Amino acid sequence: MTETEREQTDEPVLAAENLTHSYGDVAVLDGVTLEIPEGRFTALIGPNGAGKTTLLRLLVGLERPDGGRIRYDGPDRPRRIGYLPQRPAFRPEFTAAETLYFYESLLGVPEPQPRAHLERVGLAAAADRPVGALSGGMRQLLGIAQAVIGDPPVVVLDEPAHGLDPGMRSRIFGAIEELAARGVAVLATTHDLNAVERSGDRIGVLDRGRVVRVGTPAALRDELGVETLTEAYDASVAGAAGTVYVEESGGEQQ
Numbered sequence: 293m294t295e296t297e298r299e300q301t302d303e304p305v306l307a308a309e310n311l312t313h314s315y316g317d318v319a320v321l322d323g324v325t326l327e328i329p330e331g332r333f334t335a336l337i338g339p340n341g342a343g344k345t346t347l348l349r350l351l352v353g354l355e356r357p358d359g360g361r362i363r364y365d366g367p368d369r370p371r372r373i374g375y376l377p378q379r380p381a382f383r384p385e386f387t388a389a390e391t392l393y394f395y396e397s398l399l400g401v402p403e404p405q406p407r408a409h410l411e412r413v414g415l416a417a418a419a420d421r422p423v424g425a426l427s428g429g430m431r432q433l434l435g436i437a438q439a440v441i442g443d444p445p446v447v448v449l450d451e452p453a454h455g456l457d458p459g460m461r462s463r464i465f466g467a468i469e470e471l472a473a474r475g476v477a478v479l480a481t482t483h484d485l486n487a488v489e490r491s492g493d494r495i496g497v498l499d500r501g502r503v504v505r506v507g508t509p510a511a512l513r514d515e516l517g518v519e520t521l522t523e524a525y526d527a528s529v530a531g532a533a534g535t536v537y538v539e540e541s542g543g544e545q546q
């Protein structure tokens with residue numbers, strides 16, 4: 293698709309407004325505001341334990357926030373938000389095509405087209421393979437195909453490229469770019485900063501339950517006067533690199 297065909301506006305289809313969330317007395321999100329515009333790939337990055345998965349689960353409605361709200365301003369569709377969880381659970385004995393057929397049936401799609409969906413993510417050749425016999429990367433691609441069934445205006449992906457080889461990772465990010473190029477509002481978490489720098493239209497940096505930066509890769513670099521996104525990331529997140537932040541229950545933040 294050419295750049296002119298590519299629909300890019302700043303209209304947020306989905307927005308988190310001042311979200312707070314705790315697990316018991318452990319505060320995980322502390323006033324998170326983030327807009328997910330149509331036709332853009334918004335990448336959510338941040339250290340382990342920052343609250344990325346929690347934010348995604350709130351946005352897709354799997355958990356309720358303690359405070360704040362989630363605004364959906366997209367078209368009314370049977371499926372508004374497609375979601376790829378961090379560990380998608382598929383039935384291993386179903387084939388890839390049967391798996392997608394099953395999800396299409398659940399959504400009441402009148403003429404399921406599992407093979408067309410597999411083709412879109414480059415998995416056509418594996419249509420008749422049982423899911424249990426797919427590689428990790430192929431399963432992630434199947435997960436992305438599942439997340440876009442029903443043409444949801446928003447697609448939310450939790451670490452879609454986790455644990456994949458470079459070739460498979462670039463296929464995954466290519467599939468994400470294509471989704472955004474078709475006008476979908478895509479939000480994905482990842483630790484792959486190089487891929488984000490290449491493919492991300494916008495970046496949100498989440499640190500200790502707060503969005504500490506939002507902008508294009510270039511804007512973040514300029515704002516911080518650095519050359520690479522990795523440097524921008526290091527300058528944005530608190531704490532020692534390589535240390536997982538764990539909120540002390542009921543205590544002071546470290």
Ligand SMILES: Nc1ncnc2c1ncn2[C@@H]1O[C@H](COP(=O)(O)OP(=O)(O)OP(=O)(O)O)[C@@H](O)[C@H]1O
Pocket residue numbers: 315318320338339340341342343344345346347537538539
């Ligand atoms: N179901 C739960 N019950 C209690 N605590 C939880 C639960 N889920 C997450 N947490 C805690 O919430 C914090 C944020 O976790 P979350 O998975 O949202 O972070 P993340 O940024 O996605 O991390 P990672 O990059 O490691 O996937 C962590 O301290 C985690 O231990």
